[in-house]
Amino acid sequence: xxxxxxSRHRLTTALAGFALLATGAALQVGTGAAPxxxxxxxxxxxxxxxxxxxxxxxxxxxxSKPDPLAEDSSPSxxxxxxxxxxxxxxxxxxxxxxxxxTATSALTYGGSSTTDLSNFDALVLPEPNTLFTxxxxxxxxxxxxxxxxxxxxxxxxxxxxNNDGYDAVKILNDLMTNxxxxxxxxxGFSIDSLDISSGYPAAISDSTDPVLxxxxxxxxxxxIADGTTATLKPSDNSNVKGLVYRSGYSGNTGAFFLTSTFxxxxxxxxxxxxxxxxGTGQSGNTLYDGWNDSGATNAALALNATAWLTGASxxxxxxxxxxxxxxxxxxxxxxxxxxxxxxxxxxxxxxxxTNSSSESARTGSYYAWLDGYGSSHTDTLSxxxxxxxxxxxxxxxxxxxxxxxxxxxxxxxxxLKVQVLNSSGTVLTTLATYSNLNAASGYTQRxxxxxxxxxxxxxxxxxxxxxxxxxxxFVIDDTALNVS
Numbered sequence: 206x207x208x209x210x211x212s213r214h215r216l217t218t219a220l221a222g223f224a225l226l227a228t229g230a231a232l233q234v235g236t237g238a239a240p241x242x243x244x245x246x247x248x249x250x251x252x253x254x255x256x257x258x259x260x261x262x263x264x265x266x267x268x269s270k271p272d273p274l275a276e277d278s279s280p281s282x283x284x285x286x287x288x289x290x291x292x293x294x295x296x297x298x299x300x301x302x303x304x305x306x307t308a309t310s311a312l313t314y315g316g317s318s319t320t321d322l323s324n325f326d327a328l329v330l331p332e333p334n335t336l337f338t339x340x341x342x343x344x345x346x347x348x349x350x351x352x353x354x355x356x357x358x359x360x361x362x363x364x365x366x367n368n369d370g371y372d373a374v375k376i377l378n379d380l381m382t383n384x385x386x387x388x389x390x391x392x393g394f395s396i397d398s399l400d401i402s403s404g405y406p407a408a409i410s411d412s413t414d415p416v417l418x419x420x421x422x423x424x425x426x427x428x429i430a431d432g433t434t435a436t437l438k439p440s441d442n443s444n445v446k447g448l449v450y451r452s453g454y455s456g457n458t459g460a461f462f463l464t465s466t467f468x469x470x471x472x473x474x475x476x477x478x479x480x481x482x483x484g485t486g487q488s489g490n491t492l493y494d495g496w497n498d499s500g501a502t503n504a505a506l507a508l509n510a511t512a513w514l515t516g517a518s519x520x521x522x523x524x525x526x527x528x529x530x531x532x533x534x535x536x537x538x539x540x541x542x543x544x545x546x547x548x549x550x551x552x553x554x555x556x557x558x559t560n561s562s563s564e565s566a567r568t569g570s571y572y573a574w575l576d577g578y579g580s581s582h583t584d585t586l587s588x589x590x591x592x593x594x595x596x597x598x599x600x601x602x603x604x605x606x607x608x609x610x611x612x613x614x615x616x617x618x619x620x621l622k623v624q625v626l627n628s629s630g631t632v633l634t635t636l637a638t639y640s641n642l643n644a645a646s647g648y649t650q651r652x653x654x655x656x657x658x659x660x661x662x663x664x665x666x667x668x669x670x671x672x673x674x675x676x677x678x679f680v681i682d683d684t685a686l687n688v689s
Contacts, residue, residue, distance in 0.1 A: 354514025393442025432477025
């Protein structure tokens with residue numbers, strides 16, 4: 206243990222200029238599924254587990270579930286698949302770039318089902334008519350937060366097709382305001398309780414927007430045939446953007462189609478189900494061909510939005526790229542976990558990763574040395590890591606040695622915080638706080654469970670804060686994040 210304040214001798218090869226969440230520090234762990242942004246096939250899940258076929262609705266891409274290819278493996282027209290959304294599905298299928306499935310049971314994220322959200326890049330909710338369970342809302346929100354795309358399609362208020370007291374307006378608003386992940390207006394909009402009988406809402410002028418001007422065409426107008434709009438709240442989410450507006454409206458009111466982001470994911474909202482209805486489907490349903498309406502460009506809007514949500518098209522709004530993977534391979538996830546590669550992988554204060562002889566590594570030559578200056582100073586060390594959603598064990602461990610010149614046995618003058626942050630830099634939890642009061646000879650292993658963050662990309666951050674006099678050194682070595 207050092208007995209007095211002293212100046213430190215650091216390596217000259219510093220990590221200057223690295224931001225906490227710099228992309229160069231991100232460690233994306235392979236678990237058998239390529240990230241969506243690098244994939245050649247974009248995976249879309251259409252929900253049919255929440256009364257999407259109740260009443261006259263027929264919001265399915267095919268009667269063959271979960272795989273529409275069982276009805277026709279090479280569809281060329283909307284009638285090759287049976288469902289009022291068959292045009293949407295067939296048009297995507299014909300590109301050769303999409304894999305489509307239908308979910309008929311509860312939505313999950315991180316499970317073993319073939320329709321688990323971790324196996325998809327985007328989820329379509331075509332006018333749900335039953336409430337999502339608490340577990341489903343957690344699954345959906347985590348899916349989007351971790352990079353998934355969410356397409357929410359509503360209908361007018363009062364369109365309670367199964368007479369259970371809930372229409373799509375209530376159900377989708379409940380998803381956004383009553384979930385365990387983020388209920389503080391996470392997407393930056395709320396759905397209006399309106400029944401707008403008719404109209405052709407117009408698209409804004411923005412030639413750079415990938416939803417309005419994408420590979421499937423240019424969007425000029427959409428269609429309202431008993432639908433609703435949304436109210437934007439950019440103060441809650443600055444990325445919310447109205448793309449198509451009800452006649453006479455603009456800005457934050459009357460948005461008929463909008464996009465937003467949440468965490469690493471993307472969100473789209475449409476205020477009516479009539480535009481996605483292609484007029485064909487199962488017998489006994491009263492359907493309307495909004496998909497091919499000559500006064501609108503609904504097909505281009507739906508298809509461009511799907512491409513944007515899945516990451517098949519880029520755009521300035523950020524987000525996108527899949528919500529995780531469905532497998533877990535036992536592995537140690539941290540890069541340069543013993544610091545022997547020097548100033549790589551980690552983001553750190555200048556000189557924090559060192560082989561200085563003034564302290565000792567537990568193993569090898571390099572270690573991370575935070576503080577030890579004997580003056581007011583803060584050092585940080587961080588690394589981002591993706592914990593596969595299917596992993597049930599995620600054990601973080603590291604060896605910590607603390608020496609100090611402080612003499613107090615009761616006051617923590619210098620501290621080291623170990624924290625978990627989300628992709629936005631918000632602290633999710635403080636795992637532990639150590640101080641000069643924990644000083645001891647040698648290294649002590651510290652361990653914590655991060656299993657609750659499965660399916661998420663988080664940042665592990667060590668922050669050492671030193672007071673104005675008398676040094677305390679926080680020395681870290683042999684880190685690990687073992688998953689299984």
